[in-house]
Amino acid sequence: MDSKNVMIIGGGIAGMTAARELAEAGLSVDLVEKSGFLGGHAIQYTCKATSECLQCGACSVEKMLKDVVGNDKITVHLSTEIETIENSNGYSIKIKKPAAFIDAKKCTNCGICYEKFKEDDLILQGYSKNNTPLYAVNREKIEENKIALKEVCPEGAISVSDTASFEDLTAAAVVVATGFTPFNPERKGTYGYNRFSNVISGLDLERIKRRNGFLARPSDGAAAQKIAFIQCVGSRDENLGNLWCSQICCPYALRTAESLKHKNPDLDVTIFYMDIQNTGKSFPAFYETCKDDIRFIRSIPVDIFPVENDNLNMRLFDETEGTPVMESFDLVVLSIGIMPNSENKPISELLGLALDQDGFFQNSDALNKTSTSNDGIFIAGTAQGPKNIAASMAHAGQAASGVLKYLGVTE
Numbered sequence: 001m002d003s004k005n006v007m008i009i010g011g012g013i014a015g016m017t018a019a020r021e022l023a024e025a026g027l028s029v030d031l032v033e034k035s036g037f038l039g040g041h042a043i044q045y046t047c048k049a050t051s052e053c054l055q056c057g058a059c060s061v062e063k064m065l066k067d068v069v070g071n072d073k074i075t076v077h078l079s080t081e082i083e084t085i086e087n088s089n090g091y092s093i094k095i096k097k098p099a100a101f102i103d104a105k106k107c108t109n110c111g112i113c114y115e116k117f118k119e120d121d122l123i124l125q126g127y128s129k130n131n132t133p134l135y136a137v138n139r140e141k142i143e144e145n146k147i148a149l150k151e152v153c154p155e156g157a158i159s160v161s162d163t164a165s166f167e168d169l170t171a172a173a174v175v176v177a178t179g180f181t182p183f184n185p186e187r188k189g190t191y192g193y194n195r196f197s198n199v200i201s202g203l204d205l206e207r208i209k210r211r212n213g214f215l216a217r218p219s220d221g222a223a224a225q226k227i228a229f230i231q232c233v234g235s236r237d238e239n240l241g242n243l244w245c246s247q248i249c250c251p252y253a254l255r256t257a258e259s260l261k262h263k264n265p266d267l268d269v270t271i272f273y274m275d276i277q278n279t280g281k282s283f284p285a286f287y288e289t290c291k292d293d294i295r296f297i298r299s300i301p302v303d304i305f306p307v308e309n310d311n312l313n314m315r316l317f318d319e320t321e322g323t324p325v326m327e328s329f330d331l332v333v334l335s336i337g338i339m340p341n342s343e344n345k346p347i348s349e350l351l352g353l354a355l356d357q358d359g360f361f362q363n364s365d366a367l368n369k370t371s372t373s374n375d376g377i378f379i380a381g382t383a384q385g386p387k388n389i390a391a392s393m394a395h396a397g398q399a400a401s402g403v404l405k406y407l408g409v410t411e
C-alpha cells in the first residue's frame, strides 16, 4: 500500500483546499466528487464587489479550482462515489463511477449538446470554464432521451451505452469534505417558494445573477426594483428543530444587497431579520455602512401571497407599533441556511463515524474540530458544521495538517 496516498471525499472548496495543501506537501491525492463538476455550492456564487472588494470569498473558489485541475499530484474522479471502504493497515477503497455518457477525451466543450437540450434539463452545464468537460448528461433523464442524445455530438463524445465501472484504490488517510445541503424553502410553506415565481432562494439569486448578469425576476425577466430579503429561513427555527445559526446568510444578504445597490442606487432593498449575525472582525463596521442604503426591519414576515403583476404582498407584525402591516415587493429572496448533507447518515455508517445531534459530522476532540473517532479519517469544511468559504478553507487546511502529522510527514 502506498503510505503517502490520501483520499478526499467531496470536491467543494474544503475538499479542493485539502487536496492542494496535501499535494503541495508532496502527497498523492485521489479527489472523489459525486457530481459532474468540482467546486461544490460556492462555485455558483458571483462577485459582490462594489467600488471595493466586499470579501465574499467567491473568487477564491475559482482560483482553487484552477490550482487543483492543473496539479499532477491530484487525480480527480468526477461523478464518483465510495462503494466500500475497509480499514486494515490503511484503507482499501472501491469507488463506483456510474456511466458518464460524455467522453472527456473527445469532448471539445463546444456546447452544442447543451444548446440543444438545456431546456429539457438533459445536459447540465458546470459553472466554471476550468471544469473539463464543462457539460454532463443528467442521469435521471437519460432513459427517455437515448435516441436524441446519440446523434447530437459532432465529435462522437456522447455514448449512451456507457456503463458503470469500479476501481480499487488505497489510501493511508481519508478526508471527509462532503459539505452541506441547502435548506429546502418549500418546507416553509407560507412563503410560497415554488408556487409564486418571484419568491426565490439565496442560491437561486446567485444562479440568476450568473446567468443573466443582473437580478432578473423569474416571472418576466425584468430587473427587480423593490426587493425583500427574509433572514433565517430554515435556521434558528424551533419548529423545524434547526436551532443553529448558519453564519453565512446575514453576510451574503448584506453583501448582495450592497452590491445590487452599487449597480442601481434607486433599488429599494429591505431586510427582515431577527438578529444580524456579526461574523468576522470587519463585519460590524460593514453592517453600519449598510444601514445608510438598506432598510432593516426587525420582524420575520408571517406569510406571502401574490398580487397583480406577480408582485408579492407580505404580512408582518410591526413590533414597535404593535400592529400588523402589509407591504408589497416585486421580488422576495429567502435567505436559506446550511443544513447537514442529507446523505450524512449513510456516509457516516460507511466510514464508521459519529454524527452530532444536528446531523453534522462530530469531531471527536473538542479542541480539534477536524478529528474523528477513527485516527486516519479527518473532517473538513461544512461537513462538520456551518462555515463560510474562508472558514471552510481554514478548516480544510487544519485537516491537511492533521493528515501530514498522522502520516509522519510533519511533526
Ligand SMILES: Cc1cc2nc3c(=O)[nH]c(=O)nc-3n(C[C@H](O)[C@H](O)[C@H](O)COP(=O)(O)OP(=O)(O)OC[C@H]3O[C@@H](n4cnc5c(N)ncnc54)[C@H](O)[C@@H]3O)c2cc1C
Binding pocket: 009, 010, 011, 012, 013, 014, 015, 032, 033, 034, 035, 037, 038, 039, 040, 041, 042, 045, 056, 057, 058, 080, 081, 082, 177, 178, 179, 180, 181, 182, 201, 202, 203, 248, 252, 336, 337, 338, 341, 343, 347, 380, 381, 382, 383, 387, 388, 389, 390, 392
Ligand atoms: C445561499 C448561500 C449563499 C452563500 N454565500 C456565501 C458567500 O457569499 N460567501 C461565503 O463565504 N460563503 C457563502 N456560503 C457558504 C458556502 O457555500 C460554504 O462555505 C461552502 O460551500 C462550503 O464548502 P464545502 O466544501 O464545505 O461544501 P460544499 O460546497 O457543499 O461542497 C461539498 C462537495 O462534496 C460533494 N459530495 C457530497 N457528498 C459526496 C459523496 N458522498 N461523495 C463524493 N462527493 C460528495 C458535493 O457534490 C460537493 O461538491 C453560502 C451558502 C449558501 C447556502
Ligand code: SF4
Binding pocket: 046, 047, 048, 049, 050, 052, 053, 054, 055, 056, 057, 058, 059, 060
Ligand atoms: S467581492 Fe468577493 S468575488 Fe469579488 S473580488 Fe471581493 S472576494 Fe472576490
Ligand code: SF4
Binding pocket: 231, 232, 233, 235, 236, 244, 245, 246, 247, 248, 249, 250, 251, 275, 276, 277, 335, 337
Ligand atoms: S447568519 Fe443571519 S440569517 Fe443566517 S441563521 Fe444566522 S442570524 Fe439567521
